[in-house]
Amino acid sequence: MVGSSNRVESFPYASELEASLPIPTPSLKPLEVHKVPAPQDNPTLQSLKQRLSEVFFPDDPLHQFKNKSLFRKLVLALQYLFPIFQWGSEYSLRLLKSDAISGVTIASLAIPQGISYAKLAGLPPIIGLYSSFVPPLIYSVLGSSRDLAVGPVSIASLVMGSMLREVVSPDKEPILYLQLAFTATFFAGVFEASLGLLRLGFIVDFLSKPTLTGFMGGAAIIVSLQQLKGLLGIVHFTTKMGIIPVMQSVLENRTEWAWQTVVMGLSFLVFLLVARHISSRRPKLFWVSAAAPLTSVILSTVLSFIFKAQNHGIKTIGHLQKGVDPPSVNMLFFRGPYLSLAIRTGIITGILALTEGMAVGRTFASLKNYQIDGNKEMVALGAMNMAGSCASCYITSGSFSRSAVNYNAGCKTAVSNIVMASAVLFTMLFLMPLFYYTPNVMLSAIIIVAVIGLIDVRGAFLLWKVDKFDFLACMSAFFGVLLISVQTGLAIAVGVSLFKILVHVTRPNTVIMGNVPGTNSYRNLAQYREAVQLPSFLILGIESPIYFTNSIYLQERILRWVREEEEKIKKLNESSLKCIILDMAAVTAIDISGLETLAELKKTLDKRFIDLVLANPVLEVAQKLSQLGTWDLFGSERIYMTVGEAIAASSYKAQTSACIVHRTSV
Secondary structure (H helix, E strand, O other): OOOOOOEEEEOOOHHHHHHHOOOOOOOOOOOEEEOOOOOOOOOHHHHHHHHHHHHHOOOOOOHHHOOOOHHHHHHHHHHHHOOHHHHHOOOOHHHHHHHHHHHHHHHHHHHHHHHHHHHHOOOOHHHHHHOOOHHHHHHHHHOOOOOOOEEOOHHHHHHHHHHHHOOOOOOOOHHHHHHHHHHHHHHHHHHHHHHHHOOOHHHHHHOOHHHHHHHHHHHHHHHHHHOHHHHHOOOOOOOOOOHHHHHHHHHHOHHHOOHHHHHHHHHHHHHHHHHHHHHHHOHHHHHHHHHHHHHHHHHHHHHHHHOOHHHHOOOEOOOOOOOOOOOOHHHOOOOOOOHHHHHHHHHHHHHHHHHHHHHHHHHHHHHOOOOOOHHHHHHHHHHHHHHHHOOOOOOOEEOHHHHHHHHHOOOOOOHHHHHHHHHHHHHHHHHHHHHOOOEHHHHHHHHHHHHHOOOOHHHHHHHHHHOHHHHHHHHHHHHHHHHOOHHHHHHHHHHHHHHHHHHHHHOOOEEEEEEOOOOOOEEEOOOOOOOEOOOOEEEEEEOOOEOOOOHHHHHHHHHHHHHHHHHHHHHHOOOOOOEEEEEOOOOOOEOHHHHHHHHHHHHHHHHOOOEEEEEOOOHHHHHHHHHHOHHHHHOHHHEEOOHHHHHHHHHHHHHHHHHHHHHHHO
């Protein structure tokens, strides 16, 4: 607040002023009008430093190093860079017991999901297991979330697969496709880590919750429909992602449907959905849905082996290579005709993976009442994807389904990720031959059940109820994904989010304010129906910063308010309009265009013998007014601390002027 407690003017005739008003007014104490001093200019470098600090370091990450010894600073720096050293020093066997149970539980979900999501991305199933081994180990060292379970995720897998398939076929050019996937993952990691290091995480916030709700809902339906290929046993299937070409492909290839595949797929699909329903109804039985995918894989594999499913048209995974992740550094490329595709795919999938990982981490952190460092999370997610791309892994992030299981299983620290990675390693070393007879239809069923939870009908209904524009954004992204393509739907989601921001920035809200009877408070007439306007005054509240994007609109809108008020006064034969008061309390910033607009508005109103008065300018606005000379243009007699003081002072001046005119005429 810009102001001084020194009283410069006091109006003993305040009660007389109230009595002179032709409308009922509350009985108020005489107001003391305070001078609003012109603020002192801050040095340019100091002002710039303060502004940049607020933008990039709002959490003041260096505060913990103040007044500490050199050794202590080194320890704190190590703990800051590697959070495992912070909680690792207090680790105990009791915590290990909880984390071990959680780790084994999420491993039972991660193994079948990893294989399924790799298939969704058009990659060999073993890549999904590789991606469930190295990234969780990296995250457990660098991540700040205790509950985030790391691995492949459905939406990022879908988007990566759909973008790469448009240019390269995974069936015709499998080596090139793998190279693109690993290179895209590397660039996704570079992008994510860069956002964290440069503290630019707010860029991710451009994907608003409504657009993400629509995008994920549409993507979930597309993913589910794509799995009809495996669920029905279709051999020739479209690579396009729109709902129309997918359904056309399903109907055109009816002769390829295999009833054995359909029966097995639907049976296990019902089993998985029932398990999911049980866990959602009874949270203590979370392990039912967590264990259901692995149980389904085991049962379907046994049945496939016993009944020789391959002889009945049921396709199986086949041979999976044993052993740990082979290095893939030599498969990364940084030149050539496909580099732009890899970078574009990496950035888009990186944004999606980062958005999901951050949202999941913050959700479970709030449930356990602890904080996660957003920038450190971005660095951790980026580092694990860069390292993963060199170890035959594709894009990974925090999975909501696995994190929910991790949370419900009672995890205490990120050691649960280490336990999960160890279980995956054991599987890769010793259990790979067991997956030979696992039916592909089983993977399709697992994917359908995993993504069906992304369809948030209740969330869309709430958007319709609360904000129709947000609902429109949600539906635009939804139908963009459903009817055109996943990439187009994502572009629409980002475009709608940016459009919403532009609407709010270029068309800020302005309101007419009135006095709430019995108080010195002035509020929006539309919100407070009991508030009343004062004769000869028009009080306008500006509820936005004033920038070049909205300054002309605000000038036109204010002049329209003035015109409409004068028309109303003329129609009702009331006192003429003498003063416009702009409540600047919500104007948190202003630029040179905004300052010039205020000056131009004042000149325009002066020609119409209407006073323009400013009330309650905040510090930054007051500084800008002073620096450009706009402060002197208005003068201290037209800038007040509150709307009430502005009315009292303006009324007193008007009455004094009237008395002087009257005495002169006599």
